[in-house]
Amino acid sequence: MAPRVGCFLLAVLISASCKVVTSSDPMCTEKEANKTYNCENLGLREIPDTLPNTTEFLEFGFNFLPAIQNITFSRLINLIFLDLTRCQINWVHEDTFQNHHQLNTIVLTGNPLIFMAETSLTGPKLLKHLFLTQTGISSLEFIPVHNLENLESLHLGSNCISSINLPENFPTRNLKVLDFQNNAIHYISSKDINALEQATNLSLNFNGNDIKGIEPGAFNSKIFQSLKFGGSLNLSVILKGLQNSTIQSLWLGTFEDTDDQDLTSATFEGLCDMAVESINLQKHHFDGFSPSTFRCFTGLQELDLTAAHLKGLPSGIEGMNSLKKLVLNANSFDQLCQINAASFPSLTDLYVKGNRKKLDLGARCLEKLENLQKLDLSHSDIEASDCCNLQLKNLPHLQYLNLSYNEPLGLEDQAFKECPWLELLDLAFTHLRVKASQSPFQNLHLLRVLNLSHCLLDTSNRHLLEGLLDLRHLNVQGNHFQDGSISKTNLFQTVSSLEILILSSCDLLSIDQQAFHGLGKMSHLDLSHNSLTGDSMDALSPLKGIYLNLAANNIRIIPLHLLPTLSQQSTINLSHNPLDCTCSNIHFITWYKENLHKLEGSEETVCANPPPLRGVKLSDVKLSCGMTGMGIFFLVVFVFLLIILLIFSVKFLLRWKYQHI
Numbered sequence: 043m044a045p046r047v048g049c050f051l052l053a054v055l056i057s058a059s060c061k062v063v064t065s066s067d068p069m070c071t072e073k074e075a076n077k078t079y080n081c082e083n084l085g086l087r088e089i090p091d092t093l094p095n096t097t098e099f100l101e102f103g104f105n106f107l108p109a110i111q112n113i114t115f116s117r118l119i120n121l122i123f124l125d126l127t128r129c130q131i132n133w134v135h136e137d138t139f140q141n142h143h144q145l146n147t148i149v150l151t152g153n154p155l156i157f158m159a160e161t162s163l164t165g166p167k168l169l170k171h172l173f174l175t176q177t178g179i180s181s182l183e184f185i186p187v188h189n190l191e192n193l194e195s196l197h198l199g200s201n202c203i204s205s206i207n208l209p210e211n212f213p214t215r216n217l218k219v220l221d222f223q224n225n226a227i228h229y230i231s232s233k234d235i236n237a238l239e240q241a242t243n244l245s246l247n248f249n250g251n252d253i254k255g256i257e258p259g260a261f262n263s264k265i266f267q268s269l270k271f272g273g274s275l276n277l278s279v280i281l282k283g284l285q286n287s288t289i290q291s292l293w294l295g296t297f298e299d300t301d302d303q304d305l306t307s308a309t310f311e312g313l314c315d316m317a318v319e320s321i322n323l324q325k326h327h328f329d330g331f332s333p334s335t336f337r338c339f340t341g342l343q344e345l346d347l348t349a350a351h352l353k354g355l356p357s358g359i360e361g362m363n364s365l366k367k368l369v370l371n372a373n374s375f376d377q378l379c380q381i382n383a384a385s386f387p388s389l390t391d392l393y394v395k396g397n398r399k400k401l402d403l404g405a406r407c408l409e410k411l412e413n414l415q416k417l418d419l420s421h422s423d424i425e426a427s428d429c430c431n432l433q434l435k436n437l438p439h440l441q442y443l444n445l446s447y448n449e450p451l452g453l454e455d456q457a458f459k460e461c462p463w464l465e466l467l468d469l470a471f472t473h474l475r476v477k478a479s480q481s482p483f484q485n486l487h488l489l490r491v492l493n494l495s496h497c498l499l500d501t502s503n504r505h506l507l508e509g510l511l512d513l514r515h516l517n518v519q520g521n522h523f524q525d526g527s528i529s530k531t532n533l534f535q536t537v538s539s540l541e542i543l544i545l546s547s548c549d550l551l552s553i554d555q556q557a558f559h560g561l562g563k564m565s566h567l568d569l570s571h572n573s574l575t576g577d578s579m580d581a582l583s584p585l586k587g588i589y590l591n592l593a594a595n596n597i598r599i600i601p602l603h604l605l606p607t608l609s610q611q612s613t614i615n616l617s618h619n620p621l622d623c624t625c626s627n628i629h630f631i632t633w634y635k636e637n638l639h640k641l642e643g644s645e646e647t648v649c650a651n652p653p654p655l656r657g658v659k660l661s662d663v664k665l666s667c668g669m670t671g672m673g674i675f676f677l678v679v680f681v682f683l684l685i686i687l688l689i690f691s692v693k694f695l696l697r698w699k700y701q702h703i
């Protein structure tokens with residue numbers, strides 16, 4: 043009884059102080075009306091009355107709810123998702139969620155749980171995801187298993203669990219994810235694994251547990267979607283323990299701070315006795331890498347050796363004919379040929395990204411990879427004066443090539459002749475040197491996406507994009523145009539199939555009226571972060587129904603005759619322009635208010651002039667620019683005087699002329 047009285051007193055105290063809290067405190071933010079609310083970190087001690095009964099998704103983390111019970115959420119019976127991260131919850135009382143039949147996810151991460159009542163989770167019959175990460179749990183007996191038949195994921199990371207001994211009646215039939223990372227599990231028994239028998243396609247995470255022993259046969263003829271043993275110090279123990287299992291994806295990587303032993307070919311012997319499709323060995327050190335290291339890798343389809351301190355892969359590796367995907371990111375190759383690609387003849391995906399040394403592409407290093415479809419060589423300090431036909435010799439099926447973030451590349455004429463099937467080419471942030479009046483992309487008839495952002499392009503080369511018959515998406519962000527202007531004849535005229543064109547941050551001052559003629563398929567044009575004025579908008583008249591971004595330019599006034607051009611577009615972003623809110627811009631301002639539904643970023647679309655209106659949203663501006671009676675009178679007088687002046691000057695002129703005949 044004592045704790046109840048205590049709780050009651052506490053509840054009284056809390057509700058007393060709560061009145062003060064709710065009246066002065068910031069409110070929950072509404073993300074979707076009547077449905078989704080965020081009340082994080084507001085110092086709340088109860089569910090505020092302002093939340094509607096219809097709330098379905100509630101983020102309530104970082105508040106203060108030492109005990110939760112049947113009344114805490116009783117009003118919110120439509121809840122589907124409830125996040126209670128770090129609310130200092132100690133007690134989860136009986137029937138807390140009794141009427142929450144739709145509740146699908148409960149997040150209790152970071153709460154120092156002392157007690158969960160046996161019936162605390164009854165009610166949500168559809169509960170699928172339960173997060174008990176960092177809750178101080180030391181035994182799985184702590185979790186009330188009542189009504190968890192539909193549970194799909196159970197997250198128990200960063201606790202003090204030393205055994206995965208599931209309670210007898212623990213419902214595992216629908217379990218897909220069981221996460222034990224960063225606990226104190228050192229031994230796995232057959233009984234532990236047998237308890238999971240009903241879970242098909244399970245992903246089991248033991249990262250950060252240093253497994254020191256697995257009972258022989260524990261994994262015999264078991265099938266898993268994924269198993270993670272990252273950070274275990276002795277990999278042979280694990281690979282031996284997994285004998286006769288079938289595993290889709292096996293994660294055996296290690297972490298920066300793990301002081302594990304070097305891997306040898308003996309380490310991998312266990313791998314010969316199991317069926318694994320994909321294996322990750324990131325950040326390990328290999329003690330001599332010989333063909334025999336790969337002896338048991340022959341069934342693999344994917345191999346990830348990210349940051350494995352490799353300087354090369356040995357030649358003479360045999361039997362790796364099933365390997366489809368090889369990840370060699372963040373290693374230290376000097377030359378691409380050092381990966382001995384010929385050992386992996388079926389590769390479709392190859393990643394050599396973020397190489398730690400300057401990578402020389404060499405010549406013909408990948409020529410045996412006839413099936414290669416995806417090649418990522420980004421961030422690898424690659425430099426080449428004459429790219430890329432010799433370097434990428436014989437890649438007839440390559441569809442994706444990423445050469446972004448490299449050193450200067452000199453592109454020859456038809457530089458990608460060896461990979462005519464390219465659909466995506468990313469050269470962003472790589473300085474390109476193209477000989478004038480040539481197109482390096484000439485033969486890429488199937489290319490759809492080309493990223494040339496920040497490439498220091500010679501944009502005056504009108505032939506640059508010649509031959510790109512099917513190009514849909516072109517990014518030239520951060521390149522410069524001569525005199526800050528896109529002229530009448532320009533490089534875009536050869537790519538008439540363009541749908542998306544990114545021209546942001548190109549220091550543009552103007553665009554010729556005819557510049558975009560022939561780009562009738564365009565649906566998205568980004569001209570943001572330039573210095574364009576209203577006058578450049580003439581160039582947009584051939585475009586219809588597009589998304590147009592003109593944010594952060596130098597647009598002050600948009601003349602009347604350009605408004606139809608804007609009207610015919612579907613969405614326009616005019617934010618962060620120094621817009622003029624005087625009567626000289628009244629037509630635009632009127633148009634703006636009538637077309638608010640087409641405008642995005644209207645919060646940031648504000649006046650810059652006149653000073654009293656600076657910072658006022660354009661949609662809130664009220665101007666009256668009609669002629670007053672007085673104004674009309676003065677205008678009439680002014681015109682009258684002008685006419686008189688004109689008559690007199692004509693008279694004077696004629697007289698002067700006759701006098702001088």
Ligand SMILES: *[C@@H]1O[C@H](CO)[C@@H](O)[C@H](O)[C@H]1NC(C)=O
Pocket residue numbers: 075076
């Ligand atoms: C939200 O609820 C209120 C009151 O029940 C109702 O008037 C309003 O239309 C609802 N809004 C939406 C977007 O469902």
Ligand SMILES: *[C@@H]1O[C@H](CO)[C@@H](O)[C@H](O)[C@H]1NC(C)=O
Pocket residue numbers: 112113116
């Ligand atoms: C909550 O539980 C108490 C007793 O345990 C009960 O008297 C009360 O009716 C319950 N409230 C609701 C809303 O179910």
Ligand SMILES: *[C@@H]1O[C@H](CO)[C@@H](O)[C@H](O)[C@H]1NC(C)=O
Pocket residue numbers: 095116117
């Ligand atoms: C919300 O639910 C509470 C309790 O279930 C009820 O008393 C209240 O009238 C409801 N509010 C609205 C607006 O329906």
Ligand SMILES: *[C@@H]1O[C@H](CO)[C@@H](O)[C@H](O)[C@H]1NC(C)=O
Pocket residue numbers: 218243245267
């Ligand atoms: C197994 O799980 C993975 C991911 O968890 C999912 O992509 C896959 O479709 C599932 N396979 C089956 C047969 O359910």
Ligand SMILES: *[C@@H]1O[C@H](CO)[C@@H](O)[C@H](O)[C@H]1NC(C)=O
Pocket residue numbers: 258259262285286
């Ligand atoms: C693995 O399967 C083989 C053949 O079915 C069997 O002889 C062997 O004992 C099994 N290994 C373990 C560790 O159960």
Ligand SMILES: *[C@@H]1O[C@H](CO)[C@@H](O)[C@H](O)[C@H]1NC(C)=O
Pocket residue numbers: 276277278279282303
């Ligand atoms: C790793 O475990 C194996 C037994 O599976 C043992 O033979 C070997 O000595 C262990 N290695 C280290 C470095 O402890």
Ligand SMILES: *[C@@H]1O[C@H](CO)[C@@H](O)[C@H](O)[C@H]1NC(C)=O
Pocket residue numbers: 395420421444445446447466468
């Ligand atoms: C190419 O690689 C860079 C850097 O690794 C990455 O940011 C970019 O998204 C990649 N490009 C594509 C099209 O995936």
Ligand SMILES: *[C@@H]1O[C@H](CO)[C@@H](O)[C@H](O)[C@H]1NC(C)=O
Pocket residue numbers: 446468470491492493515517
């Ligand atoms: C280049 O553009 C493509 C398409 O927009 C994009 O997927 C890719 O991430 C971009 N590359 C970089 C390095 O940003």
Ligand SMILES: *[C@@H]1O[C@H](CO)[C@@H](O)[C@H](O)[C@H]1NC(C)=O
Pocket residue numbers: 570591593594615617642643644
């Ligand atoms: C308008 O464009 C700017 C610049 O590209 C962007 O930062 C902003 O998010 C856009 N506004 C909206 C509402 O998308």
